[in-house]
Amino acid sequence: MAVLPENATRPLLMRMLQAEYVMLAEVSRTNDHNPRSTTYLWYVDLPKAYRTVERELLKTLYNLQCRLQAERKKEPLALADESAEEAASLAQRRVDYLTHMMLKVHETLMLMRCF
Numbered sequence: 001m002a003v004l005p006e007n008a009t010r011p012l013l014m015r016m017l018q019a020e021y022v023m024l025a026e027v028s029r030t031n032d033h034n035p036r037s038t039t040y041l042w043y044v045d046l047p048k049a050y051r052t053v054e055r056e057l058l059k060t061l062y063n064l065q066c067r068l069q070a071e072r073k074k075e076p077l078a079l080a081d082e083s084a085e086e087a088a089s090l091a092q093r094r095v096d097y098l099t100h101m102m103l104k105v106h107e108t109l110m111l112m113r114c115f
Contacts, residue, residue: 013042020052050112057109061102068098 004012016022025041026033071094 021049023048054109054112057105057112061105061109064098064102064105068095068102071095071098 013022017024021044022042023045025043027039027041028034029037029039071091074091
């Protein structure tokens with residue numbers, strides 16, 4: 001639970017609503033559904049929030065795979081330069097870093113699916 005000022009809370013809640021982490025329920029006091037007489041309740045639908053997190057993790061994994069493929073395509077170009085050894089080392093570090101990040105995202109995804 002957090003206590004935030006209203007001007008900081010509204011934009012945050014709207015971004016969370018757009019990303020489908022929170023939901024909004026309208027409880028109207030009258031039949032005309034006038035916004036002034038309607039109470040808005042924010043709530044979290046946990047299964048839907050979990051699916052949203054899982055979808056974003058899968059999207060991140062896909063983006064990392066695309067970036068890894070692009071880095072591997074650039075690797076032969078780096079070897080053709082005059083400073084081939086330094087460029088090859090830098091390219092290999094990028095590939096290693098992306099591979100490590102993919103493993104971390106995959107591990108997080110598997111933990112989410114298990115629990």
